Amino acid sequence: MSVVRVPPVLRAEAGGAREVRASGATVRELLEDLTTRIPALGSRVYGEGEIRSFVNVYVDGEDVRTRDGLDTPVRESSTVILLPAMAGGSLTPLTGGGSRTAEPPSAAAWPR
Numbered sequence: 001m002s003v004v005r006v007p008p009v010l011r012a013e014a015g016g017a018r019e020v021r022a023s024g025a026t027v028r029e030l031l032e033d034l035t036t037r038i039p040a041l042g043s044r045v046y047g048e049g050e051i052r053s054f055v056n057v058y059v060d061g062e063d064v065r066t067r068d069g070l071d072t073p074v075r076e077s078s079t080v081i082l083l084p085a086m087a088g089g090s091l092t093p094l095t096g097g098g099s100r101t102a103e104p105p106s107a108a109a110w111p112r
Contacts, residue, residue, distance in 0.1 A: 002030060002078045006041065022080070027057060028070035030080060036055055045082050056083045085102040 001021040006014045013032040014020055021040060024030030031051070034041025045055045050070070057064045058081040074080065 002074055002076060004030070004034060005079060005081045007081075007083055009065055009086075010041060010044060010082060012036055013044055023076075024074055026070065026081075027051075027059065027064050027072045027074055028038065030074050031057075031070075045084075054085045057081070058083065 001023045004020050004022050006018055006020060011017065015038075020034070020041070022030045022034040022035050022037060028049075031042065031046040035046055045052055045057070051057055051064070059067070059072055059074055060078050061081075064070070
């Protein structure tokens with residue numbers, strides 16, 4: 001079984017786990033196994049036979065979209081990372097307002 005690293009944004013679906021295990025010789029097989037084992041997590045990253053468009057999947061540090069996609073081989077010793085794309089920003093440029101300098105959060109805002 002391969003180690004699948006779960007980012008904080010998806011940990012609720014994985015029961016709070018930072019890592020889970022799944023098996024498969026390819027990314028497709030691994031994601032299908034993950035969907036069977038942990039349906040809430042699997043459905044957030046994989047559906048209708050495809051990796052969701054807002055999710056990046058890395059096998060041993062390489063983006064599967066630059067390799068063989070769902071047919072990318074996965075070894076039992078592989079580490080698979082699920083990384084949802086993050087979006088954000090400001091509508092300020094669209095509304096014609098000026099930009100402002102970002103301020104770092106106070107030390108109290110950092111988790112302990």
